[in-house]
Amino acid sequence: MFGYIRPNIPELRVREKLRYDAWYCGLCARLGREYGLAARACLSYDCTFLAIMLGSLEDESVSSEIAHCPFKPLGKKKPIIKEASPALGYAAAVCVLLAKYKLDDDIADGKKLRAAAKPPLLPAYKKAKKNFPAVDSILKKKLRELAEIEARRESDPDIPANAFGELLAEVLLAYKDFGAETSLILRDLGLNIGRFIYLIDAFDDMEKDKKHGLYNPFLLSGTVGKDAEFLINISINNAVSAYDLLNTKHDNAITANIITEGLFAALDNCIGRTESLRKDAPKK
Numbered sequence: 001m002f003g004y005i006r007p008n009i010p011e012l013r014v015r016e017k018l019r020y021d022a023w024y025c026g027l028c029a030r031l032g033r034e035y036g037l038a039a040r041a042c043l044s045y046d047c048t049f050l051a052i053m054l055g056s057l058e059d060e061s062v063s064s065e066i067a068h069c070p071f072k073p074l075g076k077k078k079p080i081i082k083e084a085s086p087a088l089g090y091a092a093a094v095c096v097l098l099a100k101y102k103l104d105d106d107i108a109d110g111k112k113l114r115a116a117a118k119p120p121l122l123p124a125y126k127k128a129k130k131n132f133p134a135v136d137s138i139l140k141k142k143l144r145e146l147a148e149i150e151a152r153r154e155s156d157p158d159i160p161a162n163a164f165g166e167l168l169a170e171v172l173l174a175y176k177d178f179g180a181e182t183s184l185i186l187r188d189l190g191l192n193i194g195r196f197i198y199l200i201d202a203f204d205d206m207e208k209d210k211k212h213g214l215y216n217p218f219l220l221s222g223t224v225g226k227d228a229e230f231l232i233n234i235s236i237n238n239a240v241s242a243y244d245l246l247n248t249k250h251d252n253a254i255t256a257n258i259i260t261e262g263l264f265a266a267l268d269n270c271i272g273r274t275e276s277l278r279k280d281a282p283k284k
Contacts, residue, residue, distance in 0.1 A: 026081030035124035051091035142167035155220035168194030
């Protein structure tokens with residue numbers, strides 16, 4: 001994914017920040033253990049959220065242990081989740097599968113240097129696909145649909161955003177059956193977080209896409225500035241409404257922070273970046 005789904009750190013208590021880091025480092029450790037050293041490069045904030053969100057719905061919480069980061073053996077020990085968490089295992093596979101398809105997309109877009117990263121990732125991809133074939137099928141199908149939408153240069157931002165939202169919704173639901181009511185809420189949550197990811201990424205890339213003539217639905221539709229921000233805010237507010245209906249059992253403060261504060265903070269940061277780029281742009 002794209003790195004926008006993360007906590008609003010200043011609003012987390014110290015113990016909550018340590019717990020979030022334990023999930024993040026736990027996902028990194030799981031990637032290395034399950035899929036090899038190269039797979040650790042797939043680590044993302046978005047997949048960390050996926051692990052925490054799904055883990056928060058399980059009956060049992062997972063514990064962390066104090067350990068060294070393998071990349072910082074002389075550094076201070078910190079909490080890391082090393083327990084065999086199904087949510088971490090699932091998120092690790094999603095990390096690898098998404099990274100492979102993102103790499104394919106970059107290579108197809110002409111970023112030839114990215115091809116060098118593919119051979120080290122292929123064994124991890126094959127193992128993740130074998131472990132979770134249904135997830136691989138979902139990603140392949142939905143990303144193909146999204147590519148077709150972008151190839152025809154669809155100008156309505158809602159159409160590609162909905163396609164990516166459906167992808168994330170199906171990934172959440174493929175983890176396990178939490179029952180009809182929870183599944184409906186998870187679908188709505190995934191749809192709107194996926195929409196948010198796609199729209200904020202397009203908003204963040206407007207200046208770059210304009211410069212290089214790349215596809216961007218906001219540019220094609222003339223939806224810029226406050227109108228684009230309004231569309232993104234709708235997805236955030238809908239995600240918050242869905243989350244409020246969800247019966248989470250663990251790590252509530254972290255998931256609530258990410259959904260109700262982190263998404264808005266990501267948008268604020270994005271607005272700040274785009275405004276800075278416009279100010280720094282050379283005058284014609």
